[in-house]
Amino acid sequence: MAAPNSTEHAPKRRKVRQDSGSVTIGGKVISVAGYLSSSSSKPKQAEASNLKSTPSNDSQEQPSQATPQQPPKSAPRERNETHSKSRNAGGAKENPLLKARRELPIWQHQDEIRTVVKRAGTDVIVIVGETGSGKSTQVPQFLYQEPWCKRHKVKLPGRQEEVYVGGMIAITQPRRVAATTLAQRVSIEAGTPLGKGRPDGLVGYSVRFDHQVPKGTRIKFLTEGTLLQELLRDPYLRQYSAVVIDEIHERSLDVDLLAGFLKQILFGDQTQRGGIPLKVIIMSATAEVGVIQEFFGRAAAEGREKGSNVELLRIKGRQFPVTILYEPRPVPDLQDALLKKIFKVHVEEPLPGDILAFLNGQEDIEAAQRLIEEYATTLASNVPKIVAVPLYGQLSIEAQSVAFRPAKTPRTRKVVLATNIAETSVTVPGVRYVIDCGKAKVKQYRPRLGMESLLAKPISKSSAVQRAGRAGREGPGKCFRLYTEDAFNSLQDSDLPEILRNDVLGAVLTMKARGIQDVMAFPLMDAPEPAAIEMALLHLHFLGALADDGTITAAGQTMARFPLSAPLGAVLLAAAGPEFDCVLEVIDAISCLTSGDDIFMHVHSEEGQEEVEAYRKDVQRREGDIITYLTTMQMYAAENSDRIDWCKKRKINIRNMKQALNIRRQLRGMCLKEKLLSEMPPPDPQPFTPLSPEKAESVIKCFLRGFAMRTAMLAPDGSFVTVHGKHVVAIHPSSVMHGQKKEAIMFLEHVYTNKNYAKKVSAIQATWIAEALGR
C-alpha cells in the first residue's frame, strides 16, 4: 500500500510562498522561520507599524511550487528541550527553532492546555485558535510527553494475551499537503527530522500513497480519510492516547463522521480500551463552536452523572483590523457595482495595496477582466495603472501564479478577480482591499432526483468574515461588501456542512462497514434528512452492499475497503466475476475517472483546438467516455519515449495523469490482496493493443452494475429521457458522445447548471439496462 516515492506527485499548487517567514498551504500558515536565518523571524506586528512593503519590492514572492522545505543539514537537536521549562532559559545561543515557537501566540497557553487535557474527566477540549496561532504544530508537541500519553499493556475482555493501548497522538487534517508538511515541520522541531533514512523518530504521517511512520512515532499526522480507514481495522483506536481533530470548522463529510465515531468511543464501552481513556482535542479556526460543544457536551450529560465535560480554550491569532463598508441599498447589477467599486478604490485609496474581489465563477471573472482592461486604457497618465488578474481553480498553475506575483510595472495596482479559491485555499499577498459580491457557486446533491446542482447562492456570515479577513493579512485593510448591512445580517451563520450537501451513499457505507446497525441513530453534529439516508440504503442494497435485512454483505465490506465511491466499488467487483473478467481494464478506466479534475484539459483557442483534437483522435472511442479514458490510460502506460510530450500534444493534464497511474497501482495491489486479481500484471510499458469491441462491451456492462440508475433513452424528438425520473438530459459538450444519437446512454455524473447535463457518457443498448436492473 505504501508508495514511498510518491511525494513528488503531491499536489503543489496550493502551496504559496507568503512572506519570508511563512508559507500558506491549504489555508494554513506555516512558519518556516526555523529554516531560515534567525533575522527573518521577526514578529509580524512589528513589521506592520512601519509597513513599507510594496508589491514591487517583494521580488521573492512567488508560489514555491516544487520545493518542499528541506530541513537544514544539521537539524538542531532539542528533543529534551521541547518539554522542559526552557521558556525562561533565554540564553545567548538560543535555538532559533525554539525561539520561533516561543513567539507563537499558543506558546503562552501550553501549561493551560496541558492542565486541562490532563484533568480527569475532561475528555474533550475545544481549542479556538485564529490563523497563525500555531495550534497545529504546537498542541501535539505540548502533549506527547504527558504521563497519560504513555503506552499501556492491558488485558481486554474475552482475550487471553495482553495488548497495548495508547502511546500515540493522532492529528487529522482535511488535506494531504497540510498533513505531510506539518509532519515535516514538527519532526524538525521535535529533533527527529523525517525523510533522512532514519529508522526511528517522534513524528510521522500517513496519507494516501504516502506513509512515513518511523519506529517510535508519538505524533502522527493523518488526513481525515486515512483515520476513517484505520477505524475499520481498529474500531477503538487503541493505538492512540489522544486524537486531535484540526480544522473542524471546514466541516468536511469525513470530519463529521469522525466526530460521530469519537463520540461513540468516548462514551461507549471503556473496557475495549482496557479502561485507558481517549482524549479528544477539537481545533477550530472560527469561533462558531456551539454545535461542537453541544454535540460532545450532550454526550457527556447522557453518559456521565455530571454535566458537560467539554472545555473551551480561545487563542488569539495575528490579524490586523479590517474596516467593513456596506452598500446603502441593494445593488441592481452586481457586475456593474463591482466595476464601479474597483475604480473608486483605485482612484481614492493609496498605493501600495492590491484589490482582491470575490466573484461567482469563471464566466463573471472573464467578463470583469475584459471590462477592467477596457477601462484601464482610459486612465489619465497621472493616475496609477491598474491590472486585472484572474484566479480560479480551472486555470493552469502558471496562470494562477500571476495572481501571487506583484504587478510587473511600477505604480500599478493589481486587481485579483477570484472565486472562493482565495477564501481559504490560497493567500494572495499584498492585498489591502477586498470587494465581496456576497455569492459563491455551491454544489448541492438532490437525493430525490439523484442529481447535483451547481448554482450561485448567497454566502454565509462566516464566509463573509473570512473574505474580509483577507484584507488584514499584512496591515489594516478595508472590505467593501456589495450588499447592505441588513443583507449581511440575514445571511446564514455558517455554510451548510458537506454532509447536508452531498450524497450520503459513501457515508452510510462507512457506518455500516464499521458496525453501525442503525445509521439513523448514529450521532452526527448535523443529521441528513431521513429520506436522504433511506435513498442511500436502497441504493446500497441495489449495489449488493447490503443484504435484505440491511446488514452489510461481504461485497459491501470489500467495497468499503476500497478508496472508491460505492458504485465504482460495485463496478470493480462485477469486473472480477467470471461473466465479465475485465478487472485490469476497469481499473484503467476508474483510475482516470477518479484522478481529480478531468485529465482532458479544455482547449480555449480555436486553432489550437483543431490540432489537439487531431492528436486526441487516437484515444477517443465511439463507445463513449469510459472506453476513451481506458484507452488513454493504456496508451499512456505504453508510451515509452516521452510521456510529458505525449500529454502536452493531447492537452492531457500531466499531474492528473500521474495521479491516475498512482491510483492504478494502488487499485491493482488492493485487488490482488482482495483476490479480485489472481496475479500482478506485467510492469509497464507493455505494447498497446486496442481494446476489442467485445471487451469494451464487457467493461461498459460492468459499469452498468453500478450505474444502471443513471441511464437515459433516446426519445422520438431526439432528446434523452432518464429511465429513473423521466427527466430530459443533454449530453455535456465535454463528452466524446456530445451531439450523437444512440438508442440509450449511461452517464456517471448528472449535474444541473443552466441545463440538465449528463457527463462521462457511454453508448449502451436498451436491453442491457433491464439486464443490469433485473439481476
Next chain:
DNA sequence: GAGCACTGC
C-alpha cells in the same frame, strides 16, 4: 457547443 468552489480513502 458548455463555461464549474474545494477536498479525500
